[in-house]
Amino acid sequence: MLIPPILSAPLHMIPIPLIERICRLMFGRISKAHPGLFERLDEHGDKRFAFLPTDLPLAFVVVPGREEISVLRKPVEIEADAVTEAPLFLLLGLMEGRCDADALFFSRDLSVTGDMEAMLAMRNALDASNIDLQKDLAKLAGPLAPIARRVIGEIRDRALKDQNRPAGEAAAWN
Numbered sequence: 001m002l003i004p005p006i007l008s009a010p011l012h013m014i015p016i017p018l019i020e021r022i023c024r025l026m027f028g029r030i031s032k033a034h035p036g037l038f039e040r041l042d043e044h045g046d047k048r049f050a051f052l053p054t055d056l057p058l059a060f061v062v063v064p065g066r067e068e069i070s071v072l073r074k075p076v077e078i079e080a081d082a083v084t085e086a087p088l089f090l091l092l093g094l095m096e097g098r099c100d101a102d103a104l105f106f107s108r109d110l111s112v113t114g115d116m117e118a119m120l121a122m123r124n125a126l127d128a129s130n131i132d133l134q135k136d137l138a139k140l141a142g143p144l145a146p147i148a149r150r151v152i153g154e155i156r157d158r159a160l161k162d163q164n165r166p167a168g169e170a171a172a173w174n
Contacts, residue, residue, distance in 0.1 A: 050080035089159035
């Protein structure tokens with residue numbers, strides 16, 4: 001499922017510092033919920049990982065060892081050790097370990113360039129962390145957490161169910 005251009009268009013006008021603040025809040029929440037998340041990266045912890053959603057005008061650069069995330073507006077020249085490109089919902093599905101990265105890579109739905117060893121370490125760290133964005137991010141909604149959890153879960157499930165699947169075929173989960 002791609003984010004429709006009509007929904008991503010406002011991101012061209014929202015100030016980057018605001019988007020970055022929201023992303024840092026979410027990144028901090030996930031780091032707090034999974035304190036050992038990046039321990040498996042070893043020497044790759046201080047490398048720059050870029051995540052480029054193909055359906056958004058934004059790029060995200062993460063330096064895990066410093067628990068740092070930056071947001072840039074595309075098109076932009078990005079300095080990173082490893083770069084991953086895919087639609088946003090696939091990137092999020094990979095973060096949760098709900099998608100098969102190998103299958104997506106070989107079907108060309110996912111592009112990975114740069115330091116493959118670092119990206120493999122990142123993939124292993126994410127796979128071992130058991131991230132659940134529905135649960136982790138819903139907590140940011142305070143008293144509205146139960147509603148946020150249902151909404152996030154419904155969006156995630158629909159997006160991943162529809163991704164690369166012929167009509168009538170069952171969803172494939174890792």
